[in-house]
Amino acid sequence: MPQWLHLDDPNLWLVLAGTVLVGAASALVGVFAFLRRRALVGDAVAHSVLPGIALAFVVGQSRSLAVLLPGAFISGLLALWSIDAIARNSRIKPDAATGLVLSVFFGTGILLMTWIQRSQGAAQAGLDRFLFGQAAGILPTDLYLFAAVAAFLAVCIAIALKEFRLLSFDPEFARAIGMPFRSLEGLLAVLTVLAVVIGVQTVGVVLMAALLITPAAAARFWTDRLGTMLLLAAGIAAMGSMAGSMVSYAVPRQPTGPWIIVALSALALASMAFAPRRGWLAQRIRLAAYRRKIARENVLKAFWHAAEEQRPEVASVPGAGHPTSPVLSEAQLLERRAFVPRSLRRSMRKLARQGLLQAVQAQPDAVSAAGWQATPEGLRAGARLARIHRLWELYLTEKLRIAPDHVHDDAEAIEHLITPELEAELEAVLDHPERDPHGSAIPRPNGTGSRGKDRTEKPINPKAG
Amino acid sequence: MTTAIADPVLEVHDLTVTYRQKPALWDIDFGIPQGVLVGVVGPNGAGKSTLIKAIMDLVPTASGYANCFGQSLDEVRQRVSYVPQRESVDWDFPASALDVVLMGRYGKRGLFRRLSNRDRRVARECLRTVGLEAFADRQIAQLSGGQQQRVFLARALAQEADLYLMDEPFAGVDAATERTTLELLGELRDQGKTIVVVHHDLQTAAEYFDWIVLLNTRLVAYGPKAEVFTPELLQETYGGSLTLLANVSELARKQNLPVRE
Incomplete structure (x- = not known):
């Protein structure tokens, strides 16, 4: 256990419990602000509690949360509501209304705070903490309040989950x-303001929006279920709050609130990068796999084109027999298409494992050199690609009236x-x-390959037979 | 052209809706009898969607009212189902197809009540009816546009209503969805239910519906399609612009004045 982490320090536990509950x-x-695209409304509410806190201080002449928080809530x-x-009721759109309310309320709050500082002196030092937050000042009585508010929010959302889901x-x-x-919208608004009111104490009005939105944004990457998303967001917020509190506790003179936000942002960035399916990495992997599939399919197509050139009379005519794949060396394949040699070798190894390609030894009669040959199944897969390519070209020229010399590149991509x-x-x-459109025959799905087990294609079109 | 309808399932009386003072619907008056499949047809901006939103009390009305089953909507909401336009929601929402269909049961279940097993059974049955039973747990963003439209249809079925108001269920759907929707609407009608469908395509309207409501800010005509689909009435709906009416609307909008006292 490192020296600095005094786990027996009750103050650490107060701060940890407080920030986790608030987070x-x-x-x-x-989560609901995020799903309803009201992220900025949360920000506006957070900034708008400031005048309420200042006025409550003036009226109540006390710095205790019991006096200040009701003011924050009302404000x-x-x-x-504004x-x-x-x-x-006006022609001002919601985004502009949000900005307007944010600046008017926040400005009024700053004005009031300045005035309090001038006229009341040192006593206002306690109000500063609402601007940037000050978790270290959490008292045991505050903790009861946070726990009560957090429990109330959780129970309300559990009871009204069905309604809030539909509302959103x-x-x-x-x-x-x-x-x-x-x-229901009013209830959700009250719950949001409650969360903000207990949150500004720890992270301050300026960073409060991040505490609302960041966990939800991070959680969305991991799940497609609302219930799971709520639990995950709460869990992520708890983790970020703990990490932030630990840092500010371990390192002298470090503020808690900003460190919580830094930790949460790190969690959100990590989610964005590494979440399965929705994450950046998963998408890159998917894209890379698709590129490799394209590379393999282009190899098979090259074998089909070679077979077609060798025996054009049987290649595409239904019932005329099955063309066999010629043997092609790596150099011949590279001549046919600008493959990247390394990726070509990898594609061929994989195709061989899939049983679509086979290696051929040099014949003793020296007529054919060593190389690769497509299996009947491999050739049929190649034929299918040529077929889709040509169908797509025809579709573009006939239905979309695109010039025949402009359709090849499009078809090269669409065929995969x-x-x-x-x-x-x-x-x-x-x-x-x-x-x-270029006069090439379109291979029939049943015109090539063996009659053996069909592994690469599904039955395509009964009418075509 | 107006026909007096005895015991209409849906009765719209003198309905006027304004949007930013500009009338979107002027004095709409019609009635729909039970057990017909009605198409609401008219050009863009004719107020077709506004009409069913006004019937559903989703937009404020300047005057007039709409009654369902001879009562105000609030008394019979359980018997009325509304299908919004597909584009009106965010399909990236964290929900499965079944989650959305279950929303059709919320009204029956009541506020803060948990859904029952029967609700789940009904919802799955409705998904089967629209041919999406295999997609029950699929995230809604992963469904095609036509499948999303069918999820909305299944949600409406889950409401087990007697009057259905649908906003553009045929807009931008594939052939399979169009067929499923059409068959379903026919079956509902044969069960004695009344269906009002906002439809954008004049060509198919004649083939899909029994009754037509021709709308262009005001009501041009309504009734059995044979009576309504006349060249004169279509010309009146789609052709000659009602310049005077449009000018009055524009005046009200520009000066920000109401068209109703």
Whole structure:
């Protein structure tokens, strides 16, 4: 155990428990702000609690949270109501209304704080903490308040999960089935303001929006379920709050709030990068796999083109027999297409493992050199690509009226993308054509390859037979 | 052209809706009998979507009212189903197809009540009806546009209503969805339900619907399609612009004055 981590220090536990409760509570309501695209509204509410805190201080002449937080609550709610009222009753759009309310409330708050500082002197030192937060000042009584608010938020969301889900996804439908839309929206607003009110104490009004939104944004990368997303967001917020509190506790003179936000942002960035499926890395891997598939398919297509050139009379004519694959060396393949040699060798190894390509030894009669040959299945896969390529070219020229000399590059990309279902649709739309716009025969799905087990394609179109 | 309808399932009376003072619908009056499949047809900006939103009480009305089953909507919401336009929601929302269909049960279940096993059974049954039982747990963003539209349809079915109001269910869907939707609407009608569909395409409207409501800010005509689909009425709906009416609307909008006292 490192020297600096005094786990027996009760103050550390106070700060940890306090920031975790506040973080998790903010994350829960933040999920709905995030899903309803109200992130900036959260920011506006956070900034708008400041005048309430200052006025409560003037009226109550006390720095205790019991006096200041009700002021913050009323002021935050008033801000939300103002945004709504302005957007509803004037031509000012919601985004502008949000900005307007944020600056007016925040400006008023700063003005009041300055005035308090001038007239009341040192006593206002306690109000500064609401600007940037000061978790170290959490008292045991504050902790009870945080726990009560966090529990209240969690219970409300658990009870109204179904309603909040519909409210966030499809507000029109919610109203159409007679849900008390305004009341539910009001409840959600109250919960948001409550989370902000306990949050500003630890991270301050300036960073509060990050505490609301960042955990939700991070959680969204990991799940497609609302329930899971709520739990994950709360968990991520708890982790970030703990990490931030630890740093500020271990290193002298480091503020807690900003470190919590730094930790949360790191978690969000990590989610963005490494989450399965939605993450950046997963997408890169998917893209790389697709590129390798394209490379392999281009090899098979090259074998088909070679077979076609060798025996054009049997290549594409239904029932005329099956062309066999010529033996091609690596050099011959490179001549046919600008493969990257290293990726070509990798593609061929993989194709050989898949049983689509086989190595051929040099014949003693010296007629054919050593090289590679497509298996019947491999050749059929190549034929399918040539077929989609030519169908697509035909589709572009016939249906989209694109000039025949402009369609090749498009087809080169699309041939790897099209599914058997789309292939069948394409064929039907074009009424089972025989030739592409350049005059090349379009290979039939059953015109090539063996009658053996079909591994690379599904039955494509019964009419084509 | 107006026809008096005895015991209409849906009755719209003198309905006017304004948007930023500009009338989107002027004095709409019509009634729909039980068990017909109705298409609401008109050019862009004719107020077709606004009409069913006004019936569903989703936009404020300047005057008039809409009654369902002879009562105000609030008394019969359980019997009325609304299908919004597909583009009106964010399909990247964290929900599965089944989650969305289950929303059709929320109204029956009531506020803060948990969904029952019967709700889940009904929702799965509705997904099967629209041919999406295999997609129940699929995230909605991964569905095609047509499949998303069918999820909305399944949600409407899950409401087990008697009157259906649908906003553009045929817009931008694939052939399979169009067929499924059409069959489904026919079956609902044969069960005695009444369906009102906002539709953008004049060509297919004649083939899809029994009744037509021709709309262009005001009501041009309504009734059985044979009576309504006349060249004169279509010309009136789509052709000659109603310059005077448009000018009055524009005046109200520019000066920010109401068109109703």
